[in-house]
Amino acid sequence: MKRITFYLDFISPYAWLAFERLPEALEGLSYSVEYRPVLLGALLQQSGNPGPVGIPSKRDWTYRHVSWLGHSLGIPLQMPARHPFNPLPLLRxxxxxxxxxxxxxxxxxxxxxxxxxxGHDALDPARLDALAEALAPQLKPEMEPQGPAVKALLRSNTDAAAAHGVFGVPAFGVDDKLFWGLDSLPMLRAWLEGDAWFGSGWGASAQVPSGLGA
Structure with missing residues (x-):
């Protein structure tokens, strides 16, 4: 059985779509998944990437695209009342x-x-209270959402993700491979099925020299 690490931040609409699509995309295969919350903003900063919301026209396109994808895939997706927002309360x-x-x-x-x-406000205090109540049976007795142990876990997850080459979410780590994005799910399935392309295509396709600055 293959073990997949699913790196996600709740601020990402693509993470939501990938979360919903994953069981269908990998149907019939033997695998397990561990879900690892990471701070997307820190990963973007480390890689020098402003993210889609840092470019106004890309922000508009991203919101339209994910809304259409939800419609197309039959996955409920309504943009929250405010986006982006600070995801730390949710991650913690x-x-x-x-x-x-x-x-x-x-x-x-x-x-x-x-x-x-x-389509609600993700940080609305009343909704956060309801969320905490829904998750109360899952809480670890020694963990407090605003406590140092939880904050340390988030830093550790984010640092470990960066060390493994994660630059955005959703990302899927399995064996020594990393797959990024909702549209990588077919490629992830191919790896799990033993597609022969990975024997040469994976390494060779990333060895193209850059022509910039030449």
Missing amino acids: QALACSADGSVNRFVAGTLLRHVWVG
Whole structure:
């Protein structure tokens, strides 16, 4: 059985779409998934990437694109009342349900639906209270959402993701391979099925020399 690490930040609409699509995309295969919350903003900063919301026209396109993808795929997706927003309260709430930095599918899905279903404000205090109540049975007794242990887990997850080459979410790590984005799910499946292309194509396709500055 292959073990997949799913790196996600609840601020990402593509993470929500990939979360919903993953079971269907990998149907029939033997695998397990650990969901690892990471701080997307820190990963973007480390890679010098402003992200789609840093470019106004790209921001507009991204919101239209994910809304259409939700419609096309039959996945409920309504843009939250404000976006982007500070995802730290949600990331910390999730990791208060973890002892090792990974969360189960119920926790990940509860947080993602909180943001992406209904078009509400993700940081509305009353909704955050309701979210905490929904996740209360999942909380680890020694973990407090605003406590140092939870904050340390988030830093550790984000640093480990960066060390493995993660530059955005959703990203999927399996064996020594990293797959990025919703549209990488067919490629991820091909790896799990033993597609022969990976024997040469994976390494060779990344060896093209840059023509910039030549």
